Amino acid sequence: MNNRIAAENMAQLYKKAAEKYGELPAFATRKKELEWEPVSFRELYAQGLNLATGLIELGVQAKDHVGLFGDNRFEWILSDCGIQLCGAADVPRGRDITDSELVYIINHAGIKVAIAETEILVKRIQDLQSELPSLKEIILLEPVKKLPEGVLHLSSVLNTGKNLREIGDRRAESRMDSIQSDDLFTLIYTSGTTGKPKGVMLSHANIISQMKVIPIELSCTDRVLSILPVWHIFERVFEVYTIACGVCTYYTSIRTLADDLKNVEPTFMGSAPRLWESLHQRILKRVKESHPMRQLLFHTAYFLSKMYKSSLYFMFDKKLKVEKASLLKRMLLTPLHAVRWLIITPLYGFFNVAVLEPVRMSAGGSLKATVSGGGALPVEIDRFFNFIGIPVLEGYGMTETSPVIAVRTDEKLIIGTVGPVVSNTDVRIVDIESGTVLFPDENHPENGRGLRGEINVKGPQVMKGYYKEKELTDNTIQDGWLRTGDLGMITFNNCLKILGRSKSTIVLLSGENLEPEPIEMRLTQSPYIEHCMVVGQDKKHIGALIVPDLDGLRSEGIELSSLEDAMNSKKAEKIIRAEIKKINSTGNGFKRHELIQEFRLLPENFRNGDELTSLYKMKRHVIQDKYAELIEAMFNHEPSGAI
Amino acid sequence: MEFTTQLLYPIDQILLAVMIFSIMFGMGASLTVDDFRTVARYPRGILIGFLSQFGLMPFFAYGLAVFLNLPPAYAISLILIGCLPGGTTSNMFAYFARGSVALSIAMTTASTVMALLMMPLLLEFYTSDFTRAISAEVQASGTGTEFVIPTGNIIASLVLVLVPVAMGMFLRAKSQEWAKTAEDTAGFMGIIVIIYLIGTAFARHSGLMLQTPIEIYISAVCVGLLGFLFGFWMSRLFRLSPIFQRAISLETGIQNGPIAFAIILLSFAEPVQSQMLWLAILYSTFIVITSSFITLYYRRVGKFDYEVYKNTTIHNRLFGEEFVSHYPENFLPKRIEHDPSQGFTPSQIRKKSQNSDI
The missing domain is CATH 3.30.300.30 (ANL, C-terminal domain)
Known part of the structure; x- marks a missing residue:
């Protein structure tokens, strides 16, 4: 069943989620190992309205840019909710932002109100105050004993808003009604080590378009563990998606991840290759340290699973196809694979149940799938997890495309690719040297599949442009086609394969x-x-x-x-x-x-x-x-x- | 149908003994003293499980034997299978069928202990017609005097198979790591030996499968299926939650095969032994296949309510026991709506509080 909420903008999404999911937990914060604090969808929206009113009272105008500097915690989402509900856009970055980036971003984006997570960060911003002429207010998120001078605490802004709403202030609602789809919901500055950060302008329409393309169906009964930085568009899109689906997001950290995987038993999580690498190492280490009999069992199970799955992949055309496959070869091999599959299935059944299931427990045991992004997943790790039965769906995207361009789906789980291009989106492959279109082009055999070139994207997720960088925007987006700077090709079973970068980063x-x-x-x-x-x-x-x-x-x-x-x-x-x-x-x-x-x-x-x-x-x-x-x-x- | 040659050669008998020992040892290695305590935590589930395991199953076995007009030795074997306690296999199937593993383990534990009392009683009760038939037969042929159910020997064999279980439990108490290894190794060896035995039995007695009358096959397949079906309906009748229904269903249908082998080998002699063994082998083979399909089916139909149950359980684990998960209106289907383990919708809470006001 399809449970996702259809909304036109982020503010509406928060509102509809509160109406539909009410008292279900929306976000949970870890206090102790088995003591978490939930906040419901209704509570989130109610607090968000208070915050929005408080922000309006502080002078935040519709379409203003509000700085939001901090990492994953409930107050981050609450701040985002408040900012969206008052019709403004946030400018997010993590705690590790450097001083020069702070100065550049605050001035470039014209930030008047900045929300900062920690006392240290607030202190750093205050020390730079002389270079930040536009900045008027700083709001602190984390609870403190003594509030630094000249800083507002989140709770006092919430209180102001609450009091105003009690006497009938409904400015937030009217702000929400006037939000247009192509207004910005966020302005994300991407860091380059050389040159200045670029502000990627993403609209409500951009992010809402993503709700339709995420390949995993989630509902109120799912649990998502959040570990990647939320200010990154990759994690952000999942958090927005969980709100749309009524899923509770549990905030974890590297330190507590192993425990939290066991206790929360997530059914889904956004992940980076690094995470799978370390989990892979942990599993292999545990196998190596175990009794020889268990090692034998594991290796047998892995081998059987490999045979079983590769036959399945072959029969259902899920193998990486970088060359045109010969039909004859396929016809000859299919029966062989079918026989192998039949023979192996009962054995695989036993080993999958007895040996691989406990291994899957190390990832909580309930994972339906996980999307890996933010870098290429090494192929052997990709294979390992797919073979032991944790479907890793590798995706491809960038901040500029908010972010999904292609992602593997259950039907197209082809290892070595990033899956098919998402719906409503066009991808073309352009020759780097000559600039001619290689795919799709009927003059090439197979419409240009298997040819290598730069990936260009056109679709509802493509950003409005770089903030105040017209020239750069025009260079990057031409006739609606965004040049990704990545090299890729379309495989013969219509998946995108990434081959490297054409830019040198x-x-x-x-x-x-x-x-x-x-x-x-x-x-x-x-x-x-x-x-x-x-x-x-x-x-x-x-x-x-x-x-x-x-x-x-x-x-x-x-x-x-x-x-x-x-x-x-x-x-x-x-x-x-x-x-x-x-x-x-x-x-x-x-x-x-x-x-x-x-x-x-x-x-x-x-x-x-x-x-x-x-x-x-x-x-x-x-x-x-x-x-x-x-x-x-x-x-x-x-x-x-x-x- | 008569067995002209021995069904099992001495080497097979030794292998079978090894298999029984290792499987029972593995079963013990998976049990802890705590599992006996969980029995007390699910009194309703255990009681209904007990009724279906020792009430329904022997009755169906007897009914099938009568209905299909089975030869007496097969009938006794079928009834014996019907009276068996559950084994660890059912725990694994319960896990994959999204049933309650805790209840499955508790039922296995309880039924294994209860079997010492119940099996002799039930065998005595249901098999008297058939033992008389055999007695008449042997007396007519002049090869023996009277055939009786060797109750003493059955109890002795039951106690004997409980020895490796106790040893396994002892190992588990000493070292969890070793116990886990022993459990998997035992499972692995069990599978190899079963495959070997079935393979050689079929190879040696290639005609046997063809000679075996169809009603023997029907009885071997149906006794398990009836157990699944009525175990499910019975627990449903008593309004147990879906995860318990699935666990009881599988626990009822899947019996502890190795105990049947042990009892047949230790307590019965020819001419009935081979025939009884053959049915036990057929049952053990088919039950793996049928329960795999049943498990796949339960897994599919139980997906939704299990996810709700799981999510609710985790909410309570992390947010405290008194946390109530309010699912949106019309999110929960009718059949699990009033199950407290599935959480409530706001309107139900309202109704409840109205009721309590009155």
């Missing part, structure tokens, strides 16, 4: 972003390094491919006739290792995650036209493809920590 597994160019620029200044390319997309840390400068090395007295000699020379490696350590250091202003942990010397120089453009810029994807194995080997090697 590297996103590490931890979600941290970094631009490789500044590091490369500094390194190539060394006399020993001619070219250098930093790699590490979706890895734990970064690494580098290096073309050494032979003359430089020779001047150190090493006999070298070719790059291959250098590659095999211990001495050359040592010199370059020392050089990287010297240049690529925190002392030189690099952040921790910007430090190169591993490198490889290349046997050939980059050639103009092949690896380099005519302007001597590196063609990253060409190099990445050419040395794919070397890069893989480098990251599979344990970091020596010597750099």
Whole structure:
């Protein structure tokens, strides 16, 4: 049954949820392991109205931008609710926002009222006050003993609102009625390590469009565990979705996650690859430490499940198809898979029940599915969880598309892809070099499936633009098509496969972003390094491919006739290792995650036209493809920590 | 149908003994003293379970034997199967059928203990017609004098199979880790041995399956199915909540097969032994298949109410016992609406308070 609420904007959503779900818990906060505090949908909306009235009294106008700096907690959602109900938009960031970002964002967005989670954060904002001419009020969220000077506490704003509403103030309701679908509901600043943050303008229509595309049906009987930062659009969209479905969201933290998984037994959660990596390691460790008999049972079960599922995937066309499949081969193999499936099913049935079910318990045991986003999920981990029976639905999106572009569904659970493009959304693949459309194009065989290019998106989720950045917006969105900057292709069973980034930004597994160019620029200044390319997309840390400068090395007295000699020379490696350590250091202003942990010397120089453009810029994807194995080997090697 | 050769060779008998031992040991390893205490927590469920396990099942077995006009040895075997206590297999099925595992375990525990008293009584009560028939037969052929149910031996075999259960429980009390390993290993070995026994039995007596009259098959399949069906209806009649209905249904239909093997091997002799064993083997084979399908069915139909139950339970676990989950109007279907474990809708609460005002 479809339970989701259809609303036109966020304010209406909060209202309708209160009417429909009433006293059901909407959000729960952990006090102790088995003591949680619920807040009902009705309570949330009632408090939200009080807060909205209080904010209006403070002078917040419709369509104003209200700063909301903090991490997951009930008061965050309450603040969001209040801001939506008074017709304003929030500008969210986490507690880890830097001072310069605070100054930039508050000034750029013209924030007059800022809500801050902690006392420390309030203090930091106050210290920057001289640089923040527009900021009038700061509201503190967390309970404190003594309120800092010049700061309002959330409770007093709520109280003001409550008193006003008691004497008949209904300004919040009239604000709600005047909200238009294309008004902003949020303005999210994405951080770039270089350059200034960009304010992504997302409208009510953008976020509401997402309610239709999330592939998992949820109802009042579901439980969602929230661990990712709520100010990130990826987690935010799930929290909005849970409100629409009447689901209770339970706030957890890394520290308490293992316990909370057991106690809350979530049926759904938004997750990042990192989470699955650590759970994967934990499960494997536990298996390794267990009795040999149990290890045998586990491996047998896993093997059977793999056989069982791959036959199923084959029969139902759920295998990754990057090439056009031969019909004959399919016809020949299908009966074989059917026979294998029949033989394995009873055995799999037993092992699934006896061995795999207890393993699934480590994730609470009730998970219907989970969506992983915010970075690519390593394929072996993806397989592991799908084989042990926790369906991990990998999705693809970005803040600019609020955020879902594609996501795996139950019917299209194809490992290695991010699933089919969501409904009402068009995706095209554009050739990077020439800018021509590769998919969909009838001139290409199979309409352009299997061709690689930049992913462009058009649909109701595409942002209005970057706030006060017309030029950047026009560059990014052309004729309604948003250029994602990611490389991808459409597989032969109509799923989107992500192949890397066309822009050079590297996103590490931890979600941290970094631009490789500044590091490369500094390194190539060394006399020993001619070219250098930093790699590490979706890895734990970064690494580098290096073309050494032979003359430089020779001047150190090493006999070298070719790059291959250098590659095999211990001495050359040592010199370059020392050089990287010297240049690529925190002392030189690099952040921790910007430090190169591993490198490889290349046997050939980059050639103009092949690896380099005519302007001597590196063609990253060409190099990445050419040395794919070397890069893989480098990251599979344990970091020596010597750099 | 007569067995011309022995159904089980000595090696098979040893394997069967090993299997019985390890399965019963595994059963013990999954039990704790607390499980006996949970028996007291579900008095209604246990009572209804007891009625369907020792009331309905033996009666159906007897009824089937009479209705299908089974040869006396098969009839006795069928009634024996009907009188068995539950085994750990049913706990696993209850879990996957979204039934109450706690009740299933409690019923297994209670029925295993009760079996010491109930089985001899019930066998005595239901099998007298058939033992007389066998006696007449053996006297006519002059191979023996009189056939009686070896009550003493049955009690002795029951006590004997409870020894590994006690050993398993002892291990569990000493080390939970080891007990878990023992439990899984036992389950794994049990499956291997059953597959081996069935495989060799079918291979050696390839004609046996064809020779076996259809009513033997019908009785082997139906005794379990009737147990599922009436266990469900009975608990439904007594308005137990759906999760209890599913647990009692499965617990009633799934009997402790290994105990049947042990009793037949230890207490009965030829010419009836092979025939009795054959029916026990058929029952054990078919019950796995039928209960798998029943479980899949229960899992589907029980999905919604189980999710409601689970969510309500977790609300109470995290928000305190007195927390009431108010589901939206018309969210809960009629059949679980008045079950306190499923929470209430606001209008029900209003009605309740109005009633209490009056």
